Amino acid sequence: MRIGIIGYGFVGKAIAAAHDRKTLMINDPNVLEEWESYTIEQIVANTGWIYLCLPTPSKEDGSCDTSILENMFEQLKNYEGIVISKSTAPPKFYIDTFNNCGPEQSKKYKFRLVHMPEFLTAANALHDYMHPHTIVVGGKPVDNTFVLTHAITSDLTYRTKAKIVSTDIGSAAAMKYYANSWLATKVVYNNQFAQWCKSQGVEWKNVAEVLKKDKRIGDTHYDVPGPDTKFGYGGACFPKDVASILATAEAAGVDMSLLKHQVEVNEQLRAIDTSPPKPAPAPIRQRANIARRVAPTRGK
Numbered sequence: 001m002r003i004g005i006i007g008y009g010f011v012g013k014a015i016a017a018a019h020d021r022k023t024l025m026i027n028d029p030n031v032l033e034e035w036e037s038y039t040i041e042q043i044v045a046n047t048g049w050i051y052l053c054l055p056t057p058s059k060e061d062g063s064c065d066t067s068i069l070e071n072m073f074e075q076l077k078n079y080e081g082i083v084i085s086k087s088t089a090p091p092k093f094y095i096d097t098f099n100n101c102g103p104e105q106s107k108k109y110k111f112r113l114v115h116m117p118e119f120l121t122a123a124n125a126l127h128d129y130m131h132p133h134t135i136v137v138g139g140k141p142v143d144n145t146f147v148l149t150h151a152i153t154s155d156l157t158y159r160t161k162a163k164i165v166s167t168d169i170g171s172a173a174a175m176k177y178y179a180n181s182w183l184a185t186k187v188v189y190n191n192q193f194a195q196w197c198k199s200q201g202v203e204w205k206n207v208a209e210v211l212k213k214d215k216r217i218g219d220t221h222y223d224v225p226g227p228d229t230k231f232g233y234g235g236a237c238f239p240k241d242v243a244s245i246l247a248t249a250e251a252a253g254v255d256m257s258l259l260k261h262q263v264e265v266n267e268q269l270r271a272i273d274t275s276p277p278k279p280a281p282a283p284i285r286q287r288a289n290i291a292r293r294v295a296p297t298r299g300k
């Protein structure tokens with residue numbers, strides 16, 4: 001049975017790399033040479049399940065733009081296999097779509113929907129995909145079992161010792177948002193805590209090394225400044241997923257003031273200039289000597 005991948009960016013490429021390429025049918029308007037790109041119709045006709053790895057960017061108000069996913073669901077509406085969405089989107093969006101799936105006439109979509117949140121980082125996409133800490137499958141128990149048993153045999157990733165968790169679709173979507181917003185908040189807190197350590201005459205790096213050993217706190221996201229040499233968090237996922245939580249919370253009248261304040265502190269941290277200081281200009285006498293040494297020799 002062949003496997004579809006729709007969306008061949010960071011996530012789609014990592015999934016593809018973990019499979020035997022002969023089994024794959026990929027669709028992405030930007031895939032021109034590396035893989036033969038199949039049409040949606042070909043993928044629908046020939047695959048048992050499809051990974052959706054489509055973008056879910058932020059709208060101007062911070063809410064999650066699910067239109068690319070929605071358009072794809074529409075194109076896949078008569079597909080009778082399993083659609084495994086890897087895209088990060090609000091739980092309510094996934095629950096509403098899930099409730100519209102099924103063989104009954106009244107349902108909009110024939111496919112069975114499973115959400116499998118992805119935890120890779122763009123910087124180490126393939127390595128992270130192949131070495132997950134957790135594999136979360138959110139859907140009907142029977143579909144989760146299908147995904148886990150069939151995908152395990154085709155995807156090299158499942159040969160790791162990752163914890164495998166089967167849950168409902170809304171919980172899978174919510175835990176992904178929790179993970180990203182929690183880690184983003186941890187980064188902001190660590191940035192401020194590092195300053196406090198400095199004020200106490202303590203090296204943050206040494207404190208972080210001790211904290212990493214404490215399982216309750218976890219061993220990641222301690223770098224101050226971060227891998228991009230800046231303070232606070234950036235990247236494609238944390239800001240957009242935090243903004244999406246805040247937008248859905250506001251629409252529902254839920255108080256998420258802690259997360260909201262975290263975003264304000266992060267903006268201040270991101271604004272700090274971390275570029276290396278420019279070397280001080282040489283004293284005037286020295287500058288004259290340098291100028292003489294480097295001046296082009298005339299008349300040759």
Ligand SMILES: NC(=O)c1ccc[n+]([C@@H]2O[C@H](COP(=O)([O-])OP(=O)(O)OC[C@H]3O[C@@H](n4cnc5c(N)ncnc54)[C@H](O)[C@@H]3O)[C@@H](O)[C@H]2O)c1
Pocket residue numbers: 006007008009010011012027028029030053054055056068072086087088089118119120121122123236237
């Ligand atoms: N990159 C990460 O670190 C990461 C980690 C976890 C989760 N995610 C989530 O996974 C999803 C995908 O992320 P990504 O980083 O792979 O995105 P990406 O932007 O790198 O790739 C998305 C791909 O989808 C293609 N695409 C867009 N519209 C399409 C369409 N209609 N049909 C076919 N292909 C289409 C684009 O050409 C692009 O190649 C997002 O929801 C993201 O939030 C990303």
